[in-house]
Amino acid sequence: MDTWIDVVLPCLDEAAALPGVLAGLPPGYRALVVDNGSTDGSPEVAARHGARVVHEPRRGYGAAVHTGLLAAESELVCVLDADGSFDPAELPRLAAPVTRGRADLVAGRRRPVSVTAWPWHARAGNALIAAGLRRRGVPVHDLSPIRVTRRAALLELGVADRAFGYPLELLLRAATAGWRIVELDVPYAPRAAGTRSKVSGSVRGTARAVRDMAAVLRAGVRPATGGPPEPDPAVAVAPGGEAR
Numbered sequence: 001m002d003t004w005i006d007v008v009l010p011c012l013d014e015a016a017a018l019p020g021v022l023a024g025l026p027p028g029y030r031a032l033v034v035d036n037g038s039t040d041g042s043p044e045v046a047a048r049h050g051a052r053v054v055h056e057p058r059r060g061y062g063a064a065v066h067t068g069l070l071a072a073e074s075e076l077v078c079v080l081d082a083d084g085s086f087d088p089a090e091l092p093r094l095a096a097p098v099t100r101g102r103a104d105l106v107a108g109r110r111r112p113v114s115v116t117a118w119p120w121h122a123r124a125g126n127a128l129i130a131a132g133l134r135r136r137g138v139p140v141h142d143l144s145p146i147r148v149t150r151r152a153a154l155l156e157l158g159v160a161d162r163a164f165g166y167p168l169e170l171l172l173r174a175a176t177a178g179w180r181i182v183e184l185d186v187p188y189a190p191r192a193a194g195t196r197s198k199v200s201g202s203v204r205g206t207a208r209a210v211r212d213m214a215a216v217l218r219a220g221v222r223p224a225t226g227g228p229p230e231p232d233p234a235v236a237v238a239p240g241g242e243a244r
Helices: 017-024 042-048 059-073 087-098 121-137 151-156 166-176 204-221
Strands: 005-011 029-034 052-056 076-079 105-112 145-151 181-188
Touching: 005 059, 005 087, 017 042, 029 042, 029 059, 029 087, 029 151, 042 052, 052 059, 052 145, 059 166, 076 087, 076 151, 087 105, 087 145, 087 181, 121 145, 121 166, 145 151, 166 181
Parallel strands: 005 029, 005 076, 029 052, 105 181
Antiparallel strands: 076 145, 105 145
C-alpha cells in the first residue's frame, strides 16, 4: 500500500474554494487538481497551496476525472469536488472499507447541512436517476461526486463518458462487474463563497446533467475490453511537477 492516497479534484474556476479544501486534506492524502479551463487563476492558487496540477482542455466532468486518474500514482484514489461542499476530513472514513477489503467502491451519500446546500432541482434530478439505477440493481441513492476506489480497477472498467454522465456510467459498470458498492452518509455544505456549481447552480445546468445521465441509462453499458488505457499525452508531466 502506498504511503499516500491521491485525491483527484476536478476544477473549473474554484480559486475561492481551493485554499480551504487543500488545507483540509488529512495527512497522507495528496491533492491532484485537474484544471478544466479555469479563467480565475485556479491552477496557480492550487500550486501555491501545495497541490500537483494537471490540465485537461477538453471541457467535461468525466474528462477531468479521467485525466486525474491517468496522472494519479497511488493504489487507492479519491475523487472530491473542489468547491468546498465536502469536508476532506471525511476521506479516511470513506477509504477504510476499501483498504480493509470490504468494498470495491465507496461513495458518499450527500446529507445537506442546510436548505441552501443542495437546490431542489438538483436533488430531484439526482433522485430520479438514482431510482433508475436501483431498478437496475445498483444499490445507491446518490450519484455522489465523492468516491474512493482502487485506481487500476477503475481504469479497467473502461468508463467512456467524458461529461456529466461519468458518475452514472461508473456505477453501472461497477455493478455489472460485480463490485461491492458501499454508500456512507457525508455532510454536504453550501459551496464556498465566490464559486458556483456547473450542475446544481441553475435549473439549466441540472437539466443538462440529467440529459447526459439519461442517455447513459438508455444506452446501458457493454463490457470493457482490454486493459487500462494508455497514458494520455494531455497529462505529460512538465518540469517542476506540473503536467500540461
